[in-house]
Amino acid sequence: MTIIKVENLNKTFKVKQKEKGLKGSIKSIIKPKLNEIKAVKDINFSVDEGEMIAFIGPNGAGKSTTIKMLTGILYPDSGSIEVLGINPTKQRKKLSYEIGTVFGQKEQLWMHLTVYDNLKFFGAIYDISERETEERIKELSKLFDLQEFINTPVRNLSLGQRIRCEIVAALIHRPKVLFLDEPTIGLDPVVKENIRKLIKRMNNEYHTTVFLTSHDVSDIEKLCKRVIIINNGQIVLDDSMTNLKYHYLDKKVIEVKLKKKVDFNSVDGIKVLKSKENNLKIEIDTKKTDLTTVLRLIDPENIIDINISNTPLEEIISQIYRKE
Amino acid sequence: MKKYLYIYKSEIMSSLQYIFNILLNMVGYTVLVFIFFNLWDYIYEDASQLINGYTKNQMIWYIIVTEMLWQASGARKLCRKICEDVRGGNIAYNINKPYSYIGYVISSHLGEMTIKALITIIVGIIFGMIFLNELPQISLIGIIIVLISAFLSILINTILVTAIGLLSFTIEDASPIYWLYSKVILILGTMFPMEFFPKIIQTIVRFSPIYAISYGPARLFVNFDIKNAVVILITQMIYVGIALGISNILYKKGVKKLNVNGG
Known part of the structure; x- marks a missing residue:
């Protein structure tokens, strides 16, 4: 059952602009100049009952504006919102009970x-x-x-x-829906983990739909099965966490400690991230070159220690933010 | 209504945590009343002399009551809080709760002021009894009516200051308007009864909120008259309605303009 339904949602803010200095201050009183900032641009999504969804994006992306429209705090310019079949703009008080x-x-x-x-x-x-x-x-x-x-x-x-x-x-x-806006901000790792466990337990016990925003990737990874990424007011990704990891796992990171230095700079698909004496950290684009080819370039006798890992989720998300 | 009483009760419980601050505030109140006591004591030649219909004791009791009402309103604090709520976006966290923001502000502010009002009344009465040796001639029913009128005065002031604070939705900072409001009340209501002013000013005061906020309840205390009491109470109730109407219009218009910064 759909709990939250958002269609073609738009929100623009008018922000006062002022030229520098005293002259600018006086000018802004006589003839105020307003800049229009499109905080949310034509977004669409829906959330089902009992889902734990991560709604993330960089600062100023439009996530808090969206949450505030979903909870009836801000009025949208156009588009429609339904939370539990209630229009937050028109029935704010009724929605607050839910x-x-x-x-x-x-x-x-x-x-x-x-x-x-x-x-x-x-x-x-x-x-x-x-x-x-x-x-x-x-x-x-x-x-x-x-x-x-x-x-x-x-x-x-x-x-x-x-x-x-x-x-x-x-x-x-x-409540049938719980909006959590950065619930673990400022907490130490142990307390964060504790809070996450409690949120999960609450979701299991009461089947409460959770709409979470957080800059902490672990919150998202450990709690949510679905992620919506918003950037510049537009939804750039709406997918399951598994798909997100799978589609963006075309990069591997190798950290290797060698007896003698090897030069990877000329190899296509390999990017040297860090090189200090005989210690190397390289990133392999598996679309251009496969892992076996790279490993063949290193003589096994030359290896002291090696670690192969996936690109961290944090890096994947940052790449999406940067549209890489 | 039950939830507003709960907000009121919670605010009283909360304000009991800083009772020492309230007691310290009383120093300012006492000093101010003491200055006026000396001033009127100097102006009046003897206790039986009448100036504009007021004896010396009546005049000092008038100041004690009007200043008591102003102190117990905590208007400056309320205006600053609403302005900050609107400008800083804190108002957003009250909007999505199942109560009216204006109802919340009023019940919470009255709760915060209750202890202060009780202490101010006690301090004012003690001051008056020490320096004047007598209360004005007033019956028990008269005192009850004055207390009701005093409550309505604080309520009207609270709602009007809420309306001024809500102007921050449109003009960014409503404190200059509050400054003007408080000074007009201070001069035309708190310091002197309206009989001290020329006819034209008297008419203005008579038909302005100053009558309901300052003059009305203080006049009743110093010179109780049941006919006057009825007029004052009716006027005050009309002002409660008008002030609530203005606040609601300003809130409904303003909240559509709300521009809360994101996270």
Whole structure:
């Protein structure tokens, strides 16, 4: 069942321009100059129930603008959006009961209140009865391991604990779709991994559709089966994670430690990435030359150590961003 | 309505965390009232003298009440918060919640101000009793009506300042407008009752929000009269409606223009 349906969506921002210096400042008061920036250009996509989708792109690509239009915060210029059959622009309040949002860079919790009081507050604003809120708090605090600090004011929590609470607060009204905007930003690797596990567990337990944006490739790789890449306001890729890796795996990286230096510069399809004394890091374009041919160029007796790896997903995504 | 009461309650719980700051704010209030006490004490030759219909004690109680209402409104803080919310895009995180932004701002601000208002009332009464030795002649019902009128005064001020803050959608920075608003109220409402001004100014004050925000409740306290109370309360209720209407129009128009920076 389709949960999110976006068709021909467009959004343009008017940004004030000012010439340099005092003269420019005065001129901008008398005759303000506005530049139109097309943040989102004619995008189309749909998301099915229970899917965990990564919506990624470089800074300024249009991903946050899209999320804000999907959640009813921004009005689109043209095109249509349906989230659970609701038009976010016209029925923003109705939609808010069905979705949850977590913004890693912006706290939605009350800093001076305890975690418990915050969750009770969110229960009240979503019109959930006292009894049901208590049950939900019990259930979610167990799932997200909040018991230890449930009576601590939010301002005294660590960032990792706070993000866990932010997610729980967004889930208190059992939303059908959860929008996560960079939920692991600023967290250490262990806490990041913990948060990912919890999001996965939540998706399994409640079958909540997750719409995730993140600059952390591990978030995307470990959580999502499908990825949409947006750049300059346009969707440049909408595919499964497996296909993304498969189609872009035409490059291999060899790191080799040799007894005597070998020159690869003249070989077509090989790019020397790093060369320090007898240590080499080369990238092989398997469309131009195969791995066996390259390995034949190195005398096995000359090898001290060798490591062959795929191009990291981060590099693949960067290449797509750069349109390589 | 239940959720707005919860927002109000949560804000009271939150404000209790910085009660020391509120107590410190009272120093400013007391100093200001003390200055006016000395000023009027110097101007009046004796306690029975009337200036524009006010005795010395009535005049000082008037200042105590109007300044109390202004302090308890926390208007500057509210205006700054809304301006920052609109300009910085923070408003976006309140828009996608199942409540009205204006309802949220009002209930949250009133919650934040409740403790401060209670402390200001206590400090004001103590000050008046120490320096004037007596309360104005007012019955218990009169006091209850004055308290209702004081609440409506703070409510009107809160909604009007919300409307001023929401102008940030169109003019980027609404603080100069707030500055003008606060100074007009200070001169024509807080410092002097309208009887001190020429007829034309009196008419302006009578038909402006200053009557509902400052003059009305303070006048009731210093010279209670049931007929006047009815007029003041009705005027205040009309102003609540007008102010809410203006805020809602500004919000609905402004939110369509919202330009939130992406991530």
